[in-house]
Amino acid sequence: MILKVLPVGPLSMNCSVVIDKESRQSxxxxxxxxxxAIFKALENTEPKLILATHGHIDHVGQVKKLKEQLKIPFLMHKADVFLLNDPIWNGFDKYVGADLPCPEPDGFLEDHQEICVGKLRLKVLHTPGHTPGHCCFYIEDQRVLIAGDLLFRGSVGRWDLPGGDLQQLKRSLQRVISEIPEDTSVVCGHGEGTTIGREKVFNPLLREILMAR
Ligand SMILES: [Zn+2]
Ligand SMILES: [Zn+2]
Known part of the structure; x- marks a missing residue:
């Protein structure tokens, strides 16, 4: 597997391009x-799917252009469709470089679903809290978690935006740190990456919200 993490836009949102070495499918x-930058990262590969961890426009802002050029399906969780064209704040779409309207998904992700492209196996974990339809993608055989805005290095996703829910966020974080091995690399939705083990020890907000009853 080749994993390219591209920080895009003013919020350094991490777009991931995952490539199967053998088939070159991506x-x-x-x-x-x-x-x-995303098209460049896809050069010499055969793009098969566009996935979104959640519906915030800083994560789906270029789905339209990718679909127009690549003509491949776009999948996300059904519970986040209401966010696809919501700029949240006035002018936020322009600020983050989102090209709206975002196309409707061609299909929906579900918890425990396995997405297979070439030899790549991405396990879908439905992890609501930041948004109702937030999902993480776990590439178990490579020990990589694409965590979206659930978990950050030293922080966690915010739960105060439309559809956010602290109790759900706690359950999702609890699930991820108990199901996923500590040596797993985490690609966060923004900023630097981390590992599950590091966050278990050093992430104050994670510890605090999981301890609080
Ligand atoms: Zn978000
Ligand atoms: Zn984000």
Whole structure:
């Protein structure tokens, strides 16, 4: 597997391009901005799918352009469709470089679903809390978790935006840190990556919200 993590847009949103070395088939996760950089990362591969961890426009802002050029399906969780064209704040779409309207998904992700592209196996974990339809993608055989805005290095996703829910976020975080091995690399939705083990020890907000009853 080749994993390219591209920080795009002013919020350094991490778009992931996952490539199967053998077949050269590829998957794009969270094409939020900077379509040209994403197309460049996809060169010499056969793109098969566009996935979104959730419906915030900084994560789906270039789905339209990718679909127009690549003509491949776009999948996300049904519970986040209401967010696809919601700029949240006035002018936020322009600020993050989102090209709206975002196309409707061609299909929906479900918890425990396995997405297979070439030899790649991406397990879908439905992890609501930041948004109702938030999903993480777990590539178990490579020990990689694409965590979207659930978990950050030293922080966790915010739960105060439309559809956010602290109790759900706690359950999702609890699930991820108990199901996923500590040596797993985490690609966060924004900023630097981390590992599950590191966050278990050093993430104050994770510890605090999981301890609080
Ligand atoms: Zn978000
Ligand atoms: Zn985000």
């Amino acid at each position: 998957v794009v996760i969270d094409p939020g901005a900077d379509a040209e």
